[in-house]
Amino acid sequence: MSSTLRVPVVGGNWKMNTDGAGGVALAREVVGMARADAGVEVVIFPPLVYLERIGAAIKGSGVTLGSQDVYHAEKGAFTGEVSVNMLKDVGCEVVLAGHSERRYVMHEGDDLVNLKVRAALHHGMRCVLCVGEKLEQRETGQTDTVNERQIERGLRDVRADELDRLVIAYEPVWAIGTGKTASPEDAQSAHMAIRAVVGSIFGKEAAAGVRIQYGGSVTAANASELMKMPDVDGFLVGGASLKAGEFRAIIAAAQGRASEVGVQGF
């Protein structure tokens, strides 16, 4: 039996919050705590306009700079958009694709999300593909079907050799910003099913190496229990990532759980 090592990854998705000075101050606090919490990869996703400034503040710290979104074209007449290379230029190493607020507030569909995933990976960036079901989909038993569709479409034409730069975030839409969190068992069940879908596309061994974050009202109070689940490889945190102490506790909960996972485990 072969095995793989998945280092937990915790992302702070600041969404449309902070200002320049506040963002830099928060980023500096994150840097301080990330140093103390080795064994976890920490990524922050500040608002686009502050990326360069915050990138300068965290340079060389070990905290990774990420963008909340990207456009797939390389350049041209796409008013308001930024390309992968522009993001790389300001020090971004990771992008989110398909966050539910992009899907349901900005009406992005699976095809556009797929273009973004491919553009990011093909240009050497790392990418977090976000998936998750809405409340009515969960209540009608469609959780795994929705995730399967979003994964299959989101990863269409992604190459196996790009998978090491992919992270998946399972974020049930009903749990985002609502204070409702998936139970550890429900999160594990969804993560396991997602890993199986990745396995059906790329093979079990490749899927065993892909990190799957949980997102949706993660707090210091629920992170440890979620982290006990074998297929939960860290968190994508919204509201709680804006409070340094809370984010620190979530990072600490993920610390040291670099799980040795056998490919027979799913």
Ligand code: PGA
């Ligand atoms: P939340 O957001 O932690 O505020 O629920 C998570 C996310 O949208 O990534």
